[in-house]
Amino acid sequence: MPELPEVEAARRTALRHLxxxxxxxxxxxxxxxxxxxxxPARIEKALRGAFIEDAGRFGKHLWFELDRKPWPVFHFGxxxxxxxxxxxxxxxxxxxxxxxxxxxxxxxFTDARRFGRLRLAHDPRNEPPLRDLGHDPLFGLPEADxxxxxxxxxxxxxxxxxxxxxxxxxxxxxxADEVLxxxxxxxxxxxxxxSGVEVARLRTTLLRIIRRAVAVNADSDRFPASWLxxxxxxxxxxSRTAAGxxxxxxTVGGRTTAWVxxxxx
DNA sequence: CTCAGTGTTCAGTG
DNA sequence: TCACTGAACACTGA
Numbered sequence: 096m097p098e099l100p101e102v103e104a105a106r107r108t109a110l111r112h113l114x115x116x117x118x119x120x121x122x123x124x125x126x127x128x129x130x131x132x133x134x135p136a137r138i139e140k141a142l143r144g145a146f147i148e149d150a151g152r153f154g155k156h157l158w159f160e161l162d163r164k165p166w167p168v169f170h171f172g173x174x175x176x177x178x179x180x181x182x183x184x185x186x187x188x189x190x191x192x193x194x195x196x197x198x199x200x201x202x203x204f205t206d207a208r209r210f211g212r213l214r215l216a217h218d219p220r221n222e223p224p225l226r227d228l229g230h231d232p233l234f235g236l237p238e239a240d241x242x243x244x245x246x247x248x249x250x251x252x253x254x255x256x257x258x259x260x261x262x263x264x265x266x267x268x269x270x271a272d273e274v275l276x277x278x279x280x281x282x283x284x285x286x287x288x289x290s291g292v293e294v295a296r297l298r299t300t301l302l303r304i305i306r307r308a309v310a311v312n313a314d315s316d317r318f319p320a321s322w323l324x325x326x327x328x329x330x331x332x333x334s335r336t337a338a339g340x341x342x343x344x345x346t347v348g349g350r351t352t353a354w355v356x357x358x359x360x
Numbered sequence: 361c362t363c364a365g366t367g368t369t370c371a372g373t374g
Numbered sequence: 375t376c377a378c379t380g381a382a383c384a385c386t387g388a
Contacts, residue, residue: 207384207386208385210384210385255378
C-alpha cells in the first residue's frame with residue numbers, strides 16, 4: 096500500500112469512513128517496532144474519546160487530525176494497510192491498531208512485515224520525520240529551472256535521487272521507474288548530467304503520473320495500458336512492454352529497477 | 361529451502 | 375560536514 100498515490104487513496108477512504116466520528120474504544124498491539132518508542136497505553140489514552148476531524152498526508156506519511164493533541168501518524172512501510180470492518184467477528188491478521196467508532200464500525204491498521212510505523216505528534220508536518228521531507232509532487236514541484244539547479248548538485252543516479260524522500264517526498268520504486276520510462280531517461284544517468292530539456296521532461300512526467308494515479312484512486316487496473324507498471328513486476332525474464340519493447344531488470348540506487356533500453360537511451 | 365520485495369535507517373567511505 | 379553506497383532490518387509468499 097506504500098507510495099504516494101496509495102497513501103493518498105488511503106487518506107481519502109479513511110476520511111469517508113472516519114470524519115466526524117468519535118473513537119469509543121482502542122486496541123493496540125504491543126509491537127515495539129511498529130509502535131516506535133510509544134507504549135500502547137499512551138496511544139490508547141491519546142485516541143480514546145477523541146473526535147476525528149480531518150486527515151492529512153505528506154509524502155508517504157498520513158495522520159488523523161483529532162479534536163485534541165497528540166495525533167496519530169502512520170507510515171505504511173512495505174505492507175501497511177487500513178481496513179474498515181463491518182462484522183464484529185472480523186479480526187484481520189497482523190493487527191497493530193484497532194479503533195471502535197461511535198457508529199459501531201471499526202477501523203484497523205495492519206502491517207505484516209513490520210516496516211510500518213505508528214507515532215504520536217503534536218504538529219506532524221513540522222517535526223521529524225515529516226519536517227525533513229522534500230517536495231511532495233501532489234502539492235507541486237519547483238519550476239523547471241529551479242529543479243535543474245537542485246539536480247545539478249546531485250551526483251547520484253537519477254533513480255536514487257527520485258527515491259530520496261528529502262528531495263521528492265512520496266516517490267517510491269515503481270513511480271521512479273515509471274517516470275524514467277515515460278521521460279525516456281536511463282536510470283543510471285547522473286542527476287547532474289541531465290540536460291535542461293530532460294529535467295523539464297522529468298518534471299512534467301512526474302507530475303502527470305502522480306496526478307493520474309491519484310485520480311484513479313491508486314487502482315492500478317485503471318492506470319493507462321501504456322504504463323510500464325503493468326509489466327515491470329517480478330524480475331521476469333523476457334518481459335516486454337505493451338508495445339513489445341524488452342524490459343531489463345537491474346539494481347540502481349539499491350533497488351530493483353525495471354527499464355527499457357530501447358526507449359531510455 | 362531460498363530469495364525477492366510498493367521502504368527507511370545507519371555505518372562506513374571518500 | 376556532506377553525499378553517497380550498501381547492508382540491515384522483519385517477515386511473507388512464491
